[in-house]
Amino acid sequence: MNTTFLRTPLFDWHVAHGGRMVEFGGWEMPVQYTSIVAEHHAVRRAAGLFDISHMGRLRFSGRDAAAFLNHLVTNDVTRLAVGQIQYALVVNENGGTLDDVLVYRFADHHLLVVNASNREKIVRWIEQHRGAFRVDVEDLTTAQAMVALQGPQAESLLQPLVDVSLSEIKYYFATSGKILGHDGLISRTGYTGEDGFEIIVAAQHATELWGKLVAGAMPCGLGCRDTLRLEAAMPLYGHELTEEIDPCTAGLGFAVKLDKPDFIGKSALVASKANTNRPRRVGLRLDGKRIAREGALLFVSDQQVGRVTSGTFSPTLETPIAMAYVDPAHAAIDTTLDVDFRGQRLPARVVSLPFYRREMPAKHAK
C-alpha cells in the first residue's frame, strides 16, 4: 500500500487486530475487522467503536470567528448556544456542495469538523474567503484522535471513564471534560442513527482510550459505518453530495437558513429552493437480494428518470436499500422504478426516508 497515505494514532492497533486497511479520503482506515454485518448489528444492538480520527478538525478563534463561519456555511451559526452543535453545508457560489460539516460553538472558539476527503479543499477555501475577517484557523486533525462510540450501550460504557454526567449531554451538544484523566471533548453525535458519543482526545491518549472502550464495544470499520448511515438516510459526501448537487436538491433544507445575512452561495440556493423541477433524493427498496449500487440508472419504461448514489444490503431490514436522485414526477412514495443491472431490469419501490429510525428511550424523547 502506498505509504503516502495518512495514518491515525490507532493504525497499529487496527492492523494488529485484523483490520482490513483501505484508502479512504487520503487515510489508511479499517473497512472491517470481522464482518460488516456483525459490526453493524453490534452498533444497533449493543455498542460499536469507530476510529474517526481521519475527520478534519479545524479550530476557529478570534473576534470574527462566528461571523466568518456564518459567511462560510449555510446554517445559522449565530443561533448556536455555547456547547451546541449544528449540521451545515459549505457551498460554492453556484450552490454546489463543497462539504457537509458540523459546527461546534464553545465559549471562546468554534470547531468545524469536516470530511477527511475534503479537509485540504476546505482549508484552501477558508484561506481564499477569509478576507478582512479577524479569525485564526488552526488545523488540529493530526494532533488529535477522534473516536465514535455508538449504540444503545454507549452511555453506560463511557460513563465510568469520564468525569462528566453523560445523561446531561443532549443530542447535538458537546462538553469538555476529563477522559481517563486527560482533557478531551465529548459530544452526543454520530453517523449511525443510534445514540452515542464522539470523543476527541490528544493523539497520544488514543490507544489508551480505545483499549478501555473496546473492552465493552465491538471495533467497527468503515464498511458498517456506511451501512448504518445509509439505513439512517444520512448523506455521504461524494455520493449524495458533490459540487454538482446543492443542499436543497439533497433534501437538506433544514440546514440552509436563507433568512440570515449574506453567505457564500446564498443567491444560488434561493433560486434552487424556488425551483420545483429539481431532482429529489429518495429511498429505494428492492425485492430479492441484488444490490443497486452507486451509478445504477433508474427507468420508467424506456425513460431514464434517475440514478442511484448509494446502495447496500441493509442488515437490519435484510433487504437491499439505496438512495437515488429521481425526477420529481417519479419521486412519490410507492412509485415503482426499474433499476438497470447491466441490461437486466429489476423493480425498486420509492420509500420514505430514513429506512431505519431507532426507538427513543423515554429520557431522550423530549
Added chain:
Amino acid sequence: MDARQAVLKYAKSHEWVDLQGNVATIGITDFAVKELTDLVYVDLPAPGKTLAVGQPFGVIESVKAVSDLYAPVSGEVIEANKHVQNDVTKIADDPLGAGWLIKVRMPAGATLDHLLSRDAYEQAATAGH
C-alpha cells in the same frame, strides 16, 4: 492443507474444480469467501448454457461489492446448486464442499492442466494481496 484442499484444482480468479469423470464441480475458494465476507446473493447460469474458460458465468454479491465468477473450464452447465441459490450463506459455511456452485460437462479430451495446485494457488492469491 486438508485432503479436500489438496485434491482440488484452482484458477487464479478464485474458483476451484473437482473433476469426476468428465463432470467438473465448480465453486469459489475458502480464500475468496474470506475476502468477500457478508455474502448476500449469487447468480448462476441455467443448465444448458455453454461456458468457455475465463468467461464470466455468474456474479456473487457481498455487502461490500459485486464480483464476477469466471469459468475455470469449458463445457456445458448441467446443474446449478439450488441450495446456495436459496441461501447464499451456505457457500460461506462450506465453500469447498456443499457450497459448490455449478456442475459442468467437459468436452472429450479436455484437461485441467491450465489450473493450479493448492500450493500454487495460495502463492498467487497471497501475492496479489
